[in-house]
Amino acid sequence: MKISMFHLMPHRELPDDFEKKYSSVWVTPPWSELADPSRVGQYYNWTLDELEFGAKMGFDGVCVNEHHQNAYGFMPSPNIMASALARNTKDTAIVVMGATLPTNPPQRVAEEYAMLDGISGGRLVAGMPLGSSCDVNWCYGIPPMEQRERFREAHDLIIEAWTRKDVFSFNGKYNQLRYVNTWPKPIQQPHPPVWVPGTGSKSTVDWVAERDYCYCFLSYFGSKFAKKNVDKYWERLDELGKDPNPYRLGFLQLVLVAETDAKAEEQYFEHVKYFYEKSLHTPLHFFMAPGHVDHSSLVKATRAGGYGIPADLATQRKDWKFQDYIDNRFIVAGSPESVKQQLEEVIKDLNCGNLMALMHLGSMPHELTKKNIQLFGEEVLPKLRNIWDDQGWENHWWPKGAKRSQEVVTV
Amino acid sequence: MNRTTNVLKTMNGRVESVVHQAGSGPPVVFLHGAGGPAWDPFLDDLANHFTVYAPSLPGTEGDPDAVREIRGLWELMLHYYEVFDQLGLDSPAVIGHSFGGMLAAELASTNPDRVSKLVLISAIGLWREDQPVGDWMKLTPDELIPLCFYEPEGKIATEMFSMPEDEIERQDEEIKRSWSLACSAAFIWPIPEKGLTRRIHRAKAPSFIVWGKQDGLVPPVYADDFKSLLTNAEVFVVDKAAHVPQLERQDVVSPAVVKFLS
Numbered sequence: 001m002k003i004s005m006f007h008l009m010p011h012r013e014l015p016d017d018f019e020k021k022y023s024s025v026w027v028t029p030p031w032s033e034l035a036d037p038s039r040v041g042q043y044y045n046w047t048l049d050e051l052e053f054g055a056k057m058g059f060d061g062v063c064v065n066e067h068h069q070n071a072y073g074f075m076p077s078p079n080i081m082a083s084a085l086a087r088n089t090k091d092t093a094i095v096v097m098g099a100t101l102p103t104n105p106p107q108r109v110a111e112e113y114a115m116l117d118g119i120s121g122g123r124l125v126a127g128m129p130l131g132s133s134c135d136v137n138w139c140y141g142i143p144p145m146e147q148r149e150r151f152r153e154a155h156d157l158i159i160e161a162w163t164r165k166d167v168f169s170f171n172g173k174y175n176q177l178r179y180v181n182t183w184p185k186p187i188q189q190p191h192p193p194v195w196v197p198g199t200g201s202k203s204t205v206d207w208v209a210e211r212d213y214c215y216c217f218l219s220y221f222g223s224k225f226a227k228k229n230v231d232k233y234w235e236r237l238d239e240l241g242k243d244p245n246p247y248r249l250g251f252l253q254l255v256l257v258a259e260t261d262a263k264a265e266e267q268y269f270e271h272v273k274y275f276y277e278k279s280l281h282t283p284l285h286f287f288m289a290p291g292h293v294d295h296s297s298l299v300k301a302t303r304a305g306g307y308g309i310p311a312d313l314a315t316q317r318k319d320w321k322f323q324d325y326i327d328n329r330f331i332v333a334g335s336p337e338s339v340k341q342q343l344e345e346v347i348k349d350l351n352c353g354n355l356m357a358l359m360h361l362g363s364m365p366h367e368l369t370k371k372n373i374q375l376f377g378e379e380v381l382p383k384l385r386n387i388w389d390d391q392g393w394e395n396h397w398w399p400k401g402a403k404r405s406q407e408v409v410t411v
Numbered sequence: 412m413n414r415t416t417n418v419l420k421t422m423n424g425r426v427e428s429v430v431h432q433a434g435s436g437p438p439v440v441f442l443h444g445a446g447g448p449a450w451d452p453f454l455d456d457l458a459n460h461f462t463v464y465a466p467s468l469p470g471t472e473g474d475p476d477a478v479r480e481i482r483g484l485w486e487l488m489l490h491y492y493e494v495f496d497q498l499g500l501d502s503p504a505v506i507g508h509s510f511g512g513m514l515a516a517e518l519a520s521t522n523p524d525r526v527s528k529l530v531l532i533s534a535i536g537l538w539r540e541d542q543p544v545g546d547w548m549k550l551t552p553d554e555l556i557p558l559c560f561y562e563p564e565g566k567i568a569t570e571m572f573s574m575p576e577d578e579i580e581r582q583d584e585e586i587k588r589s590w591s592l593a594c595s596a597a598f599i600w601p602i603p604e605k606g607l608t609r610r611i612h613r614a615k616a617p618s619f620i621v622w623g624k625q626d627g628l629v630p631p632v633y634a635d636d637f638k639s640l641l642t643n644a645e646v647f648v649v650d651k652a653a654h655v656p657q658l659e660r661q662d663v664v665s666p667a668v669v670k671f672l673s
Contacts, residue, residue, distance in 0.1 A: 137600070138549075138601070142600075143596055143597050145478070145593055145594075149479075173482070285548070285549045285550075286549070289548060289596070290589050290590070290592035290596055291592070291593030291596050302582045303582060
């Protein structure tokens with residue numbers, strides 16, 4: 001089992017009336033009214049400190065990702081964060097989830113990922129996201145209907161840039177390069193492991209399954225919500241005659257640990273509410289620009305009554321208590337023992353080998369976040385590490401240079 | 412009125428294109444807006460005087476992926492010229508509404524010989540910082556209706572945005588609307604100005620620019636901008652109409668357009 005720590009780098013201090021006063025946390029929240037550059041500088045440093053602390057406390061990897069123009073999580077360049085993390089960690093995987101393929105020049109992604117692999121000594125996980133509609137269509141102006149094509153073309157170019165020995169030409173629809181000759185190339189051969197985040201769209205699931213990459217189901221609605229979509233991935237792999245190796249699947253889970261169940265509610269409930277009410281305050285049209293999903297997915301989603309994305313789920317959880325968030329598996333929370341039990345269920349239920357734990361939510365202060373990380377690292381992580389060992393699977397999707405020992409480092 | 416529908420193939424057979432046709436007389440091509448194709452009473456009025464051809468934007472009817480076979484505005488122009496060829500139209504009058512207006516202006520500018528007369532109704536295609544075109548891609552029907560209709564509660568608005576009662580038909584309509592927006596977005600995302608001002612001087616067709624005085628989506632100032640860019644244009648601003656003047660003020664717009672085209 002590999003357990004990494006994920007961080008979104010959110011705005012931690014949105015005003016109480018944020019979701020009433022502003023129509024969206026993404027694309028259009030006005031910076032000048034809501035943020036201060038020096039304070040945000042502090043957020044970036046807290047985020048890096050927290051991830052580095054996670055590495056110290058035994059997490060197998062640290063995860064960063066890319067989003068734009070929002071107060072929900074704003075690392076516009078995950079590679080900048082990853083570069084600092086590569087320097088300040090020794091044996092942890094650097095999981096970049098990742099540089100959004102349709103909006104970054106693919107040759108630049110190939111170069112920067114190779115730099116990160118070099119600096120970290122082969123510890124990079126090369127995340128290749130399609131990107132959200134908010135980021136790619138609304139913030140970066142890519143026509144929705146081009147997004148998937150651009151993603152696939154960028155992927156092909158990056159893999160070729162890493163693996164081909166010759167200087168070659170790439171004559172794509174969106175990228176025409178007379179001379180592709182990427183300097184540097186990654187340490188990991190033939191290339192760093194590729195993880196592809198998704199939220200269940202069939203076209204992405206099939207694409208990942210066919211290529212033997214690691215599919216990472218990233219949502220904030222837990223394993224019950226994910227189950228149906230994740231099962232489709234395993235079914236597709238089975239159809240293709242591929243093994244059910246749990247390391248083929250990554251899964252993001254919100255995790256909150258305290259000394260006791262009661263203390264967890266006392267310490268974290270306000271932050272859970274902040275996260276779901278403020279950090280995820282995005283209207284449907286920003287998630288779903290027309291053409292962001294292809295026609296067959298549009299038909300399927302319309303017939304099914306929605307996309308199963310935040311706007312659809314918002315009404316359900318309106319009056320939820322802390323325990324409802326746990327019972328519905330949106331969050332995993334409680335004493336170390338409770339958290340261990342809940343995570344065991346999640347891991348087994350989904351057949352997940354690469355867990356990504358989100359240890360910081362929206363408004364959580366730095367010290368509380370560190371406490372969450374420490375309790376998890378000391379009292380939960382060691383008990384989950386060996387969960388798949390009896391089945392003898394090999395994690396082909398783990399970076400070769402990330403040789404974190406199985407023991408927890410004490411500080 | 413007797414209406415027929417033809418399915419054509421353009422771009423060496425790659426692109427399926429649906430064309431609706433009615434009436435008799437000189438040819439008039441009507442290009443629909445971003446909301447997708449619909450035969451409406453304004454087209455019936457035209458068909459009383461002309462042969463009306465209403466080609467659907469590829470993807471919005473028939474093969475949904477036809478739109479993917481067209482790379483950019485340049486190939487879209489070639490597609491429409493091929494549609495003209497297959498319909499035997501050398502130089503028809505072309506009417507475009509909103510997104511269709513932009514296409515009509517582009518067709519008249521790219522090859523001026525293929526458009527004999529040009530009618531722009533509430534057309535997009537230009538951009539002003541001081542009065543930007545509204546972002547209909549993100550507006551909900553509740554936000555969009557007051558911008559598009561002088562009488563948001565009126566019969567025209569209600570009919571245009573009404574949904575079938577039957578669940579499957581309602582879903583079909585939702586899919587059709589969403590995909591129509593997706594297909595037009597392929598050519599105008601994220602700002603519906605793709606360089607028309609640099610080309611429009613080439614258009615030589617006499618032009619008639621129709622605008623609703625209360626258009627909240629594409630403000631009437633754009634009518635004047637089109638007039639100043641076109642060499643031979645007159646503007647017809649209609650009171651008590653917003654973004655769909657040909658339906659809200661069909662009583663005055665239909666006769667004016669018929670007169671201009673006759």
